[in-house]
Amino acid sequence: MSDESFMRQALALAAGVQGAVGPNPRVGCVLVAPDGTVVGRGAHHGAGSPHAEAVALAQAGESARGATAYVTLEPCNHHGRTPPCALALIDAGVAAVRFAIPDPTTSAGGAQTCRQAGLEVAEGPLAEEARAFLAPWLFAVEHNRPFVTCKVASTLDGYIAAADGSSRWITGPAARSWVQGLRAQVDAVAVGAGTYRIDDPQLTVRDFPVVRQPARYVLGDVHAEGFSTIPGRDVTAALHTMYDDGVRHLLLEGGATIIAAFLRADLVDDLVWFTAPKLLGAGTSAVGDLGVTSIDSAVSWHVTAVERIGDDVMIRSRRA
Secondary structure, three states: OOHHHHHHHHHHHHHOOOOOOOOOOOOEEEEEOOOOOEEEEEEOOOOOOOOHHHHHHHHHHHHHOOOEEEEEEOOOOOOOOOOOHHHHHHHOOOOEEEEEEOOOOOOOOHHHHHHHOOOEEEEOOOHHHHHHHOHHHHHHHHHOOOEEEEEEEEEOOOEEEOOOOOOOOOOOHHHHHHHHHHHOOOOEEEEEHHHHHHHOOOOOOOOOOOOOOOEEEEEOOOOOOOOEEEOOOOHHHHHHHHHHOOOOEEEEOOOHHHHHHHHHOOOOOEEEEEEEOOOOOOOEEOOOOOOOOOHHHOOOEEEEEEEEEOOEEEEEEEEO
16 A cells, blocks of 8 residues: 555544544544554544554554554644653654644644654655645634634525524524534534524534534623633634634634624634525524625635535635
8 A cells, every 4th residue: 555545544533533622633643564554543532632643552562663654744742741742653663754744833843853763754645635634723723713614504595593583493404414513523612692592502512423522602791501601792802712722623603793793803714604495585684794885895705615415505615
């Protein structure tokens, strides 16, 4: 098998981790003996748990000696809650390290440490795929705020609630299950105070086994039992608070007011919009006032995916 196929296995291990892992990234590692046999596999399950390399080394035991480590992110080089993975690879007698992308944080330097110890070290393959997989985490550590995915579910005519205020189950079961899968990939889920009062949402992952449930936030002046609350209306400050809490990927599931606040502040990085084949004619609009006065000043987006999920249509977009 090729370097690419082993790195793809490492990426699959990282992608298989369901649940909140912030502030750390999802990382996978595969250890391959000189004869091409995989002797260890590992994935990181969040802060405080063993890193992917440590899990793979523990599985491999003495078979790690002389092996090649395929890791989706450069091995860390710092003493935190766990020892440096670079030193663990060296001490285990690993002969070579292949990492998909370098670590952009203060944990970087593992590649150089391994080289200095005599290991053969190379960057790649599958750098593009690894960057795409880690895009929310990479964005967060570069911008010092969580990457924000905003989810909206509306009728064909753009309403998220009927005139009588009812709003549950606009979309069908397939779309709702898809959103559960999305929740399983983020560190936190947030709504505004109005949505919390009206809908009493759970904001938990229920359809997928997760290593850790996402943190739950309510933004606004409200007492929310079991939730973290961030008072006030400054959404930029709220994101910085969440970043300090370890959140790197946030799913915003609020109502029209909070979504408009994030959009006005240019703080939505990924927009997931479900449209259900229903018409209301009146009710609560999906998005509040954005201050747009003409078509020329409309907030533009670039569509990255369109998918039919059950009877609903999902359109995923990034800012143009």
